[in-house]
Amino acid sequence: MSIQAIRTEENLITKEPYYEPVGNEVEVFAAAYRNQLPVLLKGPTGCGKTRFIEYMSWYLQRPMITVACHDDLTASDLIGRYLVKGGETVWVDGPLTSAARNGCICYLDEIVEARKDTSVVIHPLCDDRRLLPIEKLGELIQVPDTFCLAISYNPGYQSVMKDLKQSTKQRFVALEFDYPNADKEQTIVEREAEGIDSTIAAQLVKFGDMTRNLKGVGLEEGASTRLLVNAAKLILDGIPPVVATDSAVALALTDDVDMLKAVHELSRSVF
Amino acid sequence: MSEDQLANLLGEDPDQPAYNAAFAESFAALNLDDQKFIVKWFEIVGETDAALAAEFVNSAPGVFDELDHTGVEAWLMSALQAFDDEDLDKAHRLLAEPAEFIANYIYMHSRCTFESVSQFVQHFVIGLGGRELIITKFHEAYTDTEKIFLPDHIKDYPGPDLNFSVYKLTAVHLWAQARYGTWRFQVVETLGRISNNADAMAVFNRLECVRLDACIGRELPGIYRQFEALGYVSDEHKQAWQDFRDELSGLEEPTATALDSIALIEQYLDNSKRPLPVLKRYQAKMDLAAVRKAMTARINREKEAVQEALGELQRAIQQVIKGDDIEPLDDEEGRFTIVDADDQSRGDGPNVDLYYDDELIQMTPEIEDLMESIIQDFGEIPEQYMDGVARVPYASDQEADLGEEGFIPDPVQSADTIRYREWDYMRERFREGYCLMTELDVPPVDDNFVEVTLEKYRGLLKSIKKTFEVVLGESKLLRRQSQGDDIDIDALVEAQADFVSGQEMSDYVYTRYRNRERSVAVMFMVDMSGSTHGWINDAERESLILLSEALETLGDRYAIYGFSGKTNKRCETYRVKRFDESYSSMVRQRISGIRSKGFTRMGVAIRHLGHLLNMSRARTKILITLSDGRPEDYDAYRGRYAVEDTRHALQELRHEGIHSFCITIDKEAQDYLPHMYGAGNYAVIHEVQKLPVKVADIYRRLTTL
Ligand SMILES: Nc1ncnc2c1ncn2[C@@H]1O[C@H](COP(=O)(O)OP(=O)(O)OP(=O)(O)O)[C@@H](O)[C@H]1O
Numbered sequence: 001m002s003i004q005a006i007r008t009e010e011n012l013i014t015k016e017p018y019y020e021p022v023g024n025e026v027e028v029f030a031a032a033y034r035n036q037l038p039v040l041l042k043g044p045t046g047c048g049k050t051r052f053i054e055y056m057s058w059y060l061q062r063p064m065i066t067v068a069c070h071d072d073l074t075a076s077d078l079i080g081r082y083l084v085k086g087g088e089t090v091w092v093d094g095p096l097t098s099a100a101r102n103g104c105i106c107y108l109d110e111i112v113e114a115r116k117d118t119s120v121v122i123h124p125l126c127d128d129r130r131l132l133p134i135e136k137l138g139e140l141i142q143v144p145d146t147f148c149l150a151i152s153y154n155p156g157y158q159s160v161m162k163d164l165k166q167s168t169k170q171r172f173v174a175l176e177f178d179y180p181n182a183d184k185e186q187t188i189v190e191r192e193a194e195g196i197d198s199t200i201a202a203q204l205v206k207f208g209d210m211t212r213n214l215k216g217v218g219l220e221e222g223a224s225t226r227l228l229v230n231a232a233k234l235i236l237d238g239i240p241p242v243v244a245t246d247s248a249v250a251l252a253l254t255d256d257v258d259m260l261k262a263v264h265e266l267s268r269s270v271f
Numbered sequence: 272m273s274e275d276q277l278a279n280l281l282g283e284d285p286d287q288p289a290y291n292a293a294f295a296e297s298f299a300a301l302n303l304d305d306q307k308f309i310v311k312w313f314e315i316v317g318e319t320d321a322a323l324a325a326e327f328v329n330s331a332p333g334v335f336d337e338l339d340h341t342g343v344e345a346w347l348m349s350a351l352q353a354f355d356d357e358d359l360d361k362a363h364r365l366l367a368e369p370a371e372f373i374a375n376y377i378y379m380h381s382r383c384t385f386e387s388v389s390q391f392v393q394h395f396v397i398g399l400g401g402r403e404l405i406i407t408k409f410h411e412a413y414t415d416t417e418k419i420f421l422p423d424h425i426k427d428y429p430g431p432d433l434n435f436s437v438y439k440l441t442a443v444h445l446w447a448q449a450r451y452g453t454w455r456f457q458v459v460e461t462l463g464r465i466s467n468n469a470d471a472m473a474v475f476n477r478l479e480c481v482r483l484d485a486c487i488g489r490e491l492p493g494i495y496r497q498f499e500a501l502g503y504v505s506d507e508h509k510q511a512w513q514d515f516r517d518e519l520s521g522l523e524e525p526t527a528t529a530l531d532s533i534a535l536i537e538q539y540l541d542n543s544k545r546p547l548p549v550l551k552r553y554q555a556k557m558d559l560a561a562v563r564k565a566m567t568a569r570i571n572r573e574k575e576a577v578q579e580a581l582g583e584l585q586r587a588i589q590q591v592i593k594g595d596d597i598e599p600l601d602d603e604e605g606r607f608t609i610v611d612a613d614d615q616s617r618g619d620g621p622n623v624d625l626y627y628d629d630e631l632i633q634m635t636p637e638i639e640d641l642m643e644s645i646i647q648d649f650g651e652i653p654e655q656y657m658d659g660v661a662r663v664p665y666a667s668d669q670e671a672d673l674g675e676e677g678f679i680p681d682p683v684q685s686a687d688t689i690r691y692r693e694w695d696y697m698r699e700r701f702r703e704g705y706c707l708m709t710e711l712d713v714p715p716v717d718d719n720f721v722e723v724t725l726e727k728y729r730g731l732l733k734s735i736k737k738t739f740e741v742v743l744g745e746s747k748l749l750r751r752q753s754q755g756d757d758i759d760i761d762a763l764v765e766a767q768a769d770f771v772s773g774q775e776m777s778d779y780v781y782t783r784y785r786n787r788e789r790s791v792a793v794m795f796m797v798d799m800s801g802s803t804h805g806w807i808n809d810a811e812r813e814s815l816i817l818l819s820e821a822l823e824t825l826g827d828r829y830a831i832y833g834f835s836g837k838t839n840k841r842c843e844t845y846r847v848k849r850f851d852e853s854y855s856s857m858v859r860q861r862i863s864g865i866r867s868k869g870f871t872r873m874g875v876a877i878r879h880l881g882h883l884l885n886m887s888r889a890r891t892k893i894l895i896t897l898s899d900g901r902p903e904d905y906d907a908y909r910g911r912y913a914v915e916d917t918r919h920a921l922q923e924l925r926h927e928g929i930h931s932f933c934i935t936i937d938k939e940a941q942d943y944l945p946h947m948y949g950a951g952n953y954a955v956i957h958e959v960q961k962l963p964v965k966v967a968d969i970y971r972r973l974t975t976l
């Protein structure tokens with residue numbers, strides 16, 4: 001992971017991101033924020049978690065730092081490290097430290113992907129002490145009230161080797177995300193793929209719903225809102241709907257021949 | 272084509288095809304490839320038998336009209352085969368009169384078979400939504416509202432693609448009957464009262480087709496276009512339906528129901544003046560008796576299930592209100608009501624809300640599915656379903672009368688018997704030492720089951736092993752190692768920086784490739800309850816053999832135990848393979864010896880096997896259950912009680928760091944497995960035959976780092 005000094009003011013979102021609330025998640029997050037509680041966003045892929053946190057960053061007017069976790073992510077990647085610059089050593093804060101110092105929202109996306117030991121550094125941050133120890137500097141940061149830690153986690157089908165520890169999970173206020181209902185989802189598709197015909201948007205949502213009927217009976221996961229938005233964008237660009245859903249949705253969901261055919265035919269039947 | 276050849280073909284020679292204008296014309300109409308083919312084979316065949324060659328040339332242009340190139344070749348080859356077999360008559364007949372061959376060939380090559388489409392159609396129909404209809408083979412198509420029956424093959428159209436479409440459209444049409452209320456309770460009752468039933472059903476079938484097609488037109492425009500394109504056998508057929516439709520525009524209104532169709536039956540019964548249109552291609556017979564039978568069974572089953580589920584819900588609510596005490600329900604109990612939901616745009620599930628008195632109650636997925644199915648039958652949730660919510664007797668009430676039937680086995684008390692507790696969700700506490708667990712050995716059976724299985728799945732096993740090896744072979748670049756093949760620049764820079772700033776310099780500055788180290792112990796807990804008898808048992812045993820073979824490649828530690836029993840007094844686990852045992856011929860014989868036994872008391876089995884698993888030394892511990900249904904014992908261990916105990920047992924394991932996963936073939940597993948195992952920790956397999964493949968695949972994915 002590349003390290004750079006993060007200038008937090010650049011991360012302040014000035015334009016309201018489009019987010020369609022599905023339940024009372026905005027209020028709950030805001031309340032958690034006011035009470036300095038960390039938040040866990042749980043939900044299937046592509047249902048708006050990242051978009052939500054961007055929105056909250058704007059809503060609360062706090063800059064946000066996002067870290068996409070991967071399996072080589074270590075504690076120093078989050079906290080920071082010494083670098084040698086022109087014969088001298090300079091300490092560079094990692095994104096977590098940077099967020100902690102500046103009282104920003106720190107969003108660790110797909111936390112399960114990170115190395116298990118990284119979760120240890122976030123534990124002391126998450127209980128009421130709200131401390132971030134920086135061993136190498138011999139420093140203990142008491143994080144400001146405006147700091148907020150949010151992590152995301154997709155509890156779907158995955159390797160048991162990658163589950164989130166109970167001791168981690170239980171430190172967070174959890175928000176459960178799911179795909180929005182048909183009307184809302186249609187609104188989202190229309191807003192995200194601006195200019196899409198509203199009948200087509202409705203048909204896309206209906207098709208998405210059909211694939212969700214197959215979850216657990218042949219598909220691991222139905223089409224996400226993201227995939228429907230993607231299909232809508234292809235359609236806007238002149239691709240025929242069924243071709244668009246094949247490319248943007250069906251092939252992303254399955255490799256099974258019979259299932260591909262079924263998803264293809266489902267698409268053919270709504271358009 | 273050379274002059275010679277052409278002259279030869281068309282010449283005056285009496286042995287050659289008579290030169291006539293008709294032949295020349297049809298020959299000339301062929302494309303060059305086909306002409307060359309004819310000339311080439313005319314010469315070859317001519318070497319053996321001039322008369323045959325002449326017949327061939329005469330018939331060939333006609334055959335080319337009917338069949339493609341491969342077909343023509345097949346025709347010629349079958350004739351030459353007959354000639355080689357010294358069946359001259361047959362050879363001559365084939366070449367001189369090809370009509371029969373052509374008909375047969377078209378039949379064989381354009382039909383579409385049930386086997387080739389069933390999996391697809393099943394997925395497709397589930398995707399369309401509503402009550403899950405099972406695709407089943409029968410000699411003709413119809414639905415009984417539980418299953419969709421489709422014929423063994425369809426061959427109405429030239430070419431498998433079109434026949435495939437007819438399969439699909441037939442399934443959609445039958446799905447639409449179940450979905451759009453052709454078989455609502457009231458409809459079925461009314462139809463049952465009509466005299467002259469066969470004729471009435473014929474009319475009803477056609478009227479409903481008009482109504483359902485309109486529904487499809489609104490909901491699934493893509494299907495509607497296909498209906499229109501493929502439904503008719505001729506233009507006249509299409510016109511007949513058009514005329515019929517024109518008289519029935521009322522049925523095409525969104526508000527029309529099957530009762531409106533029934534009201535029109537009378538009018539069309541006397542068809543002496545105006546015949547009914549012939550059924551469309553995707554239509555099927557209607558079998559009122561079959562629908563009634565399936566529906567009656569379902570209504571009883573679901574009514575009971577709803578009342579039981581609501582009863583449990585009620586108890587849970589009252590418990591919250593009253594606190595912990597379990598007392599008989601008093602008379603001032605509240606009432607459940609069903610109200611149409613405000614939010615009618617919910618994707619799936621029924622559009623109704625459940626209230627208890629004035630409070631909105633969150634429905635479990637089980638209740639949701641039930642409600643959806645009931646609404647499909649009645650169009651609503653009948654009032655009386657909410658009445659007389661059944662009082663499921665409390666577990667201990669039933670214990671007493673079990674003994675009288677003399678069914679309770681003698682407790683097998685021996686040194687090997689271990690007592691386990693059981694979770695009672697209503698009391699919200701354990702019944703300590705309630706279950707008596709004995710460990711027994713599966714008696715080895717020395718038959719050829721293992722060999723037959725290995726032979727049957729030879730190809731599959733090879734590919735399973737290969738994918739397992741991939742898991743194993745994945746090597747990974749390890750960073751920050753104290754020794755290694757290369758320098759980890761990032762780590763070195765960091766160490767240097769630490770050093771310069773006065774700290775100790777780290778030695779961990781190397782990278783090294785290493786195969787991932789696996790430290791996995793897995794316990795397979797195999798359902799040996801009575802319901803697994805037969806092919807499920809076979810599939811379980813096959814899966815275990817394939818898996819054991821594959822696991823040997825991986826080197827993971829694994830154990831296999833069966834479980835079953837009858838009541839809390841006699842819970843049994845059956846050793847097939849202990850962790851410290853190797854995959855010996857004895858183990859193989861025990862796998863072969865796995866037989867179905869009694870009931871499914873899951874909680875205690877999970878606790879016992881979890882305990883064994885916990886004693887094994889491994890970083891990752893997994894308990895995998897192979898099952899075919901809900902936890903259920905002979906006594907009151909059923910319904911919510913059994914589910915909650917199982918769930919609790921799994922949670923106990925989770926606290927010990929054991930992961931659980933369930934592989935089941937129960938189609939209703941969706942209703943209770945997520946609650947027991949947690950979302951994502953189970954897999955439902957629809958076809959038992961696929962169990963062996965899926966089990967191996969799931970295992971691999973589950974344990975991939
Ligand atoms: N409630 C919503 N409001 C607005 N847009 C949404 C909403 N839900 C989903 N989307 C659309 O779906 C897309 C994907 O959402 P997002 O990237 O937030 O998913 P995610 O939950 O973070 O997925 P992942 O777990 O894969 O990271 C967004 O770019 C947006 O177009």
Ligand SMILES: [Mg+2]
Nearest residue numbers: 049050051109
């Ligand atoms: Mg995201």
